[in-house]
Amino acid sequence: MATVTLDQALANARQLLNGQPDAALAQARAIIDEVPTSSAAHRLAAQALRALGREEEAEAASLAAVSAAVHDEAMVAAALALAENRLPDAEGALRGRLREDATDVAAIRMLAEVAGRLGRYEDAEKLLSRALQLAPGFGAARANLATVHYKQNRFAKAAETLEAVLGDDPDNPAHANLRAAALGRIGGYDEALALYAELTRRFPDHAKLWMSYGHMLKTVGRQDDGIAAYRHALAADPGLGEIWWSLANLKTIRFGAEERAAMEAALAAADPTRTQTALVAAEPDSDARADDRLHLHFALGKAYDDAGEHGPAFRHYAAGNAIRSDQLGYRAAETSAAVDAIIAACTPEFFAARAGAGxxxxxxxxxxxxxxxxxxxxxxxxxxxxxxxxxxxxxxxxxxxxxxxxxxxxxxxxxxxxxxxxxxxxxxxxxxxxxxxxxxxxxxxxxxxxxxxxxxxxxxxxxxxxxxxxxxxxxxxxxxxxxxxxxxxxxxxxxxxxxxxxxxxxxxxxxxxxxxxxxxxxxxxxxxxxxxxxxxxxxxxxxxxxxxxxxxxxxxxxxxxxxxxxxxxxxxxxxxxxxxxxxxxxxxxxxxxxxxxxxxxxxxxxxxxxxxx
CATH class of the missing domain: 3.40.50.300 (P-loop containing nucleotide triphosphate hydrolases)
Structure with a gap:
């Protein structure tokens, strides 16, 4: 079917949706027979089926549209913009797409990812909820929603959502890892530890998994087991600064000269190209080199402090703080202004007028x-x-x-x-x-x-x-x-x-x-x-x-x-x-x-x- 003929057929199907959903469905299916990769045709079929009250078939058609989106040049371009972190370009393209078709669940999910990267988690949640309303079986959108819940500190909701995600995809390590982290935040330590034990069994050389396992073991008071997990992580990746800091942060370990030398060597060798398979979806690492260096600086500060070498200790603390300060961009004046505003507003009269209202x-x-x-x-x-x-x-x-x-x-x-x-x-x-x-x-x-x-x-x-x-x-x-x-x-x-x-x-x-x-x-x-x-x-x-x-x-x-x-x-x-x-x-x-x-x-x-x- 020629491109113009395809466009005409799609336009005809859209017109038929208003009052003739049966005919629109027949037209959409005819297009799919000729061009199975037409995501627009699958979405039209979904709309027609929904208008006919055939929800299960509509959901299946929506998911077929998601699969077909990989053949859609406009969606591929939006995905490339996302991959290259060109968020304004991605957002503009996706909003344009949704003006044309507000039921494009693939575009809705991608726009939610843009919102999440910009910290607009409420917008991301609304978008993902809409995508799941249109396609309840859209597992990627549900997994994204769990991450948004985690980012919003709604850990119980994240764990609940991930339970459903894992029901459909039980072998996904990223989802299991995020669920373990969420459970740890709501006191579900036994289940979290069981998940980490299983994950480290399946991925015995994954340093970050062992580190997360060590965090959870430390939290429940199993310090020796936690240290062993951290040491296992170091064996897998001696240059991962966060593991050295995790050991230092126990406040009970004193590093010797050999370990200080190992940390100094790791600091000198910190390389932005060194990567670790990402399993922690909720905590993406945007700058591996800077993060490794800041963690190593803090750990070395503790190590030199333990040795009574306060000059080197302070230099490392200052270096680590400088890296993190640059990343966060804290403005002290904003805190002072907030305190000024609270003091001005919260007078004795203000409290008295609201006595008993809480x-x-x-x-x-x-x-x-x-x-x-x-x-x-x-x-x-x-x-x-x-x-x-x-x-x-x-x-x-x-x-x-x-x-x-x-x-x-x-x-x-x-x-x-x-x-x-x-x-x-x-x-x-x-x-x-x-x-x-x-x-x-x-x-x-x-x-x-x-x-x-x-x-x-x-x-x-x-x-x-x-x-x-x-x-x-x-x-x-x-x-x-x-x-x-x-x-x-x-x-x-x-x-x-x-x-x-x-x-x-x-x-x-x-x-x-x-x-x-x-x-x-x-x-x-x-x-x-x-x-x-x-x-x-x-x-x-x-x-x-x-x-x-x-x-x-x-x-x-x-x-x-x-x-x-x-x-x-x-x-x-x-x-x-x-x-x-x-x-x-x-x-x-x-x-x-x-x-x-x-x-x-x-x-x-x-x-x-x-x-x-």
Whole structure:
């Protein structure tokens, strides 16, 4: 069939769709008989079948159209633009395609990929949901939807979606790996470990799989097994910097001269062409060389620190931080502006006008503050209490706040303004619903220990007025330098510059001082060094604030076998100690940018500077 004849036949079929779906179907099938690779004809057949109420046949026709799209020059061109990361070109071509035919599920899925790469996950989710509505059996779209759920921190939904995907494609290692990661985020450790054990059996030389397995083993307290998994990963790929950092991040391993030499050699040999078969769909590696180098720098910083060679240690920490800072592009002024806006908006009158408007549930207990300030220790202590369940760092408070801003102001940074008219009780209920999957016991209270929730303290007070809040605070130089030495798996963009982390700490202190002033007694502060010096007195004070009786088990927190995901996982499995106190001191001559950024917060610690109120 000549091209013009094909175009005419397609146009005729489209006209017949309006009122004569039977005739349109016959025309589409006639075209398919002559040109089986015509994706347009398959889509027309699907539309006609759908108009006739023959949904199963319509779905099959939609999937046939997806298969035929590989022969479509326009779709091949859009796919090439995606592969070359020419996102505006791909988006323009795909939107044009969908203006012509809004039921082209292949184009819908590709447009969702564009949206996902641009971080527009809500748009990606809507597009993929539409594709699956048209073609429920479109496995690639369903797998993409699971990745979008994972990126949105909706881990339970990602795991559920992946269960369906694996039902259709049980041998797909990428899907199994992502499901294991999602299960780990919602406390499904046994199933996650079983998946990783099976994956490493099938792919015994895949370094990143062994590394992920090691992460999960470490989380559940199987440190020796975790170290063995990391060592297996290193044997498979000695140059993969993230494995060296994973070992260093245990905080219990001291690297010897031979291992330092191996890391230095790997750093010198870091090569952008070195690749590893990608099985972690949720965490694509955009710059293998930079990522390897930054991980190796952080690991070498720890190695030289252990050896007492502070000059080389600081040089490596600074180099690793510089790479990550360039990648993230953190702007300290934006955090300061957000704090200014919260302080201006959240006056005593603002709170008084909304008293009792939130959800009354007392269940959540928030531990917040700076990362590396002792929040994991506090959680470990409190989770030993018979009435309190520990969970992990939950992403839901920031997600709800930023989502509120997007819905009302079309700008995720404007949630503060949106609070004035926000449905506070509904938001509190949404938090309880979203976090229910994290509760594994019948204890009446549970902990969310996301440190960065300090920025949302006012939001928490409004949507969950009966929830308890504990502020974990550590000496600013110890806390900030500990952040500078730490490479975080995600987030914490402020931590990769001494000036930035100091400014972040200062903003945190001034916002918490404001909360103390406008909501007196609503936040209980735990000074880390005081907790180390007199743990029983501090534990009793915390439990009194929580209206819970003292229990001796809380003082034996290190015996608690619960899973711990944070960088302090191994430290809180030891009795209380002062090993982390004063670790900034050997590096003092390099810390002037940090001291300058901290300003009066440094000299006033642990008190709050009066001019901050």
């Amino acid at each position: 959800n009354p549930a007392p269940d959540p207990l928030f531990i917040l503050g700076m990362p590396r300030a002792g929040s994991t220790l506090i959680e470990q202590i409190l989770s030993c209490h018979s009435a309190i369940e520990g969970t992990m760092e939950l992403p839901d408070i920031p997600a709800l706040a930023l989502g509120l801003g997007r819905e009302t102001k079309q700008d995720g940074r404007r949630w503060i303004e949106a609070l004035a008219e926000a449905p506070l009780a509904d938001l509190g209920a949404a938090f309880l619903e979203r976090t229910a999957v994290q509760r594994k016991t019948d204890k009446p209270f549970y902990i969310d220990k996301l440190p960065n929730n300090w920025l949302y303290t006012a939001f928490i007070r409004l949507i969950l007025p009966n929830a308890k809040i504990i502020d974990a605070r550590r000496h600013p130089l110890d806390c900030c330098f500990s952040n500078f030495r730490q490479h975080f798996a995600r987030g914490q963009a402020f931590s990769y510059g001494l000036g930035d982390v100091g400014a972040y700490y200062r903003d945190y202190v001034r916002l918490m001082a404001h909360i103390d002033a406008v909501q007196p007694g609503r936040v209980h502060r735990v000074i880390h060094e005081t907790l180390l010096d007199d743990p029983e007195a501090e534990v009793r004070a915390m439990l009194a604030f929580l209206d819970q009786p003292f229990e001796e088990a809380c003082l034996s927190f290190h015996a608690n076998a619960r899973a711990v995901r944070t960088a302090s996982s191994e430290q809180v499995r030891r009795p209380i100690n002062r090993d982390g106190v004063g670790q900034w001191q050997p590096y003092e001559k390099w810390l002037d940018p940090l001291k300058d950024a901290l300003g009066p917060v440094l000299t006033a610690y642990p008190a709050v500077p009066a001019d901050f109120r």
